[in-house]
Amino acid sequence: MDVKHYYNPNGEEILDEKIFGGTPSGFVDFNRSRYRWDSNIYDLMNANTWFPSEVNTITEKKNFNLLTPNEQSIYKMTFAQLSFNDSAQEEYLSDFRQLANNRLVKSVISLQIMQEVNHSKSYAVLLDACGNSDEVFNLYKYDDALNRKNQQISEQFAQHIDGSSVDKMLLSAMASVNLEGIYFLLGFGYIYLLGDKVPGARDMIKFIARDELNTHLPLFTNIYKTIRKENKILTSTIDTSYQMIEEAVNIELDYGKYLLNQFPIMGVTPELMEDTVCNYANDRLKKIGLDPIFKESKTTNMQKLVTKHLEMNDVKSNFFESNVSNYAKSSLDLNDF
Template identity: 40%
Template sequence: MNRKHIYNPGSNETLSERRIFGGNPHGILNFTQAKYQWALKLWDMMEANTWFPKEVDTTKDVVDYNRNLTDPEKRMYDLVWSQLISMDSFQTNNLADNINPYITAPEINAILVRQAYEEANHSKSYAVMVEAICDNTDLIYEMEKHDEILRRKNAYISSVYEELAGEVTDEKILLAMFANQILEGLYFYAGFTAIYALARAGKMLGSAQMIRFIQRDEITHLLLFQNMINSTRKERPDLFTQALEERVIEMFKAAGALEIEWGKYITQNQIMGFTDEIIEEYIHYLIDDRLNAVGFKKIYNAHHPIKWVDDFSKFNDQKTNFFEGNVTNYSKGSLSFDDF
């Protein structure tokens, strides 16, 4: 598969012929003509959710970090930021270098550009938090050089992206969509929940608010890739073979094992409300939910063990359901795992 042309005036591709990938786009972005209406709705939601790190007051978090966090909590807090910094750094580059050049629907190209901006905005928010709160800024950003577990996690995630790059095929670009679904819908969640667990104890409330903003963005990113996968299933059912399903299941299992290991490592079973058993059940629940959203059967039949997390992640009671094609209200949209 070749990278799409930036400008392709010889294209006669009609709207009905447009494809997620493998199409022949003209190169002009026209928001008045879009095949994938869910992409336009998602754009509006992302635009309405625009936020900036300076909106979050972290003044009290500085006091909590220095006076009120236990040593295990402080260790966990530092490790969470190190890992989240890595994920958003990977994704900012991955979207531009490995995904968008091969997507041939202009409205989805626009969404991916918007997502890349949001990933960079998350990186800015981490810089604000780390600089204002943590003891050693340089250590947070270079933690993988000193921490074997973090380095192993980052190495695995980046190796999957590198494997799916290189010579791009139809199957590879589809698997890359699944890899992005996993990153957006799984790898962030032990870290998110760790911060919410501190907030539940009345600590680091500014940090939890920053995570709410970030998680709300990640929900839209997850919806993007799930919709891309489901649209591709309609356009290219020939790609959804038994072999592909087995490969995807193995990807999810490997990612789940990695995230469970990470969650247990950062908490060391010393964080109230976020025990080793809960971490494993929660990640299995998320895997089932993500698989089910793209047409695969659940593999764990796990139950949501910490529904209080959903309350911490919500801004209000607004709901979205992209798979039914409805957006009830997307002004500073809410987060709910029921929305998938």
């Protein structure tokens, strides 16, 4: 590796460091942020730090055994898929980080990587308490639909991440917007629907969802918007962004409808899934400055459940340490670019 990669006294000024392209001097200076959102998101991520051991999973096995067979299958298939998302995201972030230029944005990604590892650890803790860890983590070997969704997500990640152009960097960021903003959402919804029947899983997902939706998604929507603003982006690249989110909606709905067909549970219909995923996709498009292209429906009950659990002040104090029950309000401006 070139020495300048680590230290380059003749490199560009910190405030001139763009997300893509350039030669940083090698310093991380939180007092000189080119974009305010990067240090705001970093502070919020830090304030929201939690650990899987803080979630009460003592009764998880007993609770799981009381679920109906279909509910048990939904639980297992959901965690089998969500755990893949976090494993893949950790690896993707390391690759994206290496291609990025602005040192402060890279630092925020470093913290996000730590949080994705924390999510992986939390699935292991939960499933160990539930007594089905090996079974769930191996489901991809036996279930074609699960295997297909994982494969398709991997392909979106791998497709553009070679650093060869700013347009490819933008599309790589789009893959992460899809992961944080689309691929987790039906899974979160299922666990919230099971809700009080499996409080360990529900509370674990509550913390994971807060990380994904309150800080990781804003990080990558800001990265997308910033790359676009700082560079001349081809119209065809924007068209590809729309195609990628259309693919993401199809991937999420294919798996969702498969689960619903195989393991119908109370409260979920194909229409509910479709409306939920399309509403989320429109929201993600608006967040990155593109036009909503999907059929817009009124806010679904599943969306309301997800939103309800994003609120910061409803954590049961007997379950968590004070730092977690005081979970920071996302009052900081995370979209100030």
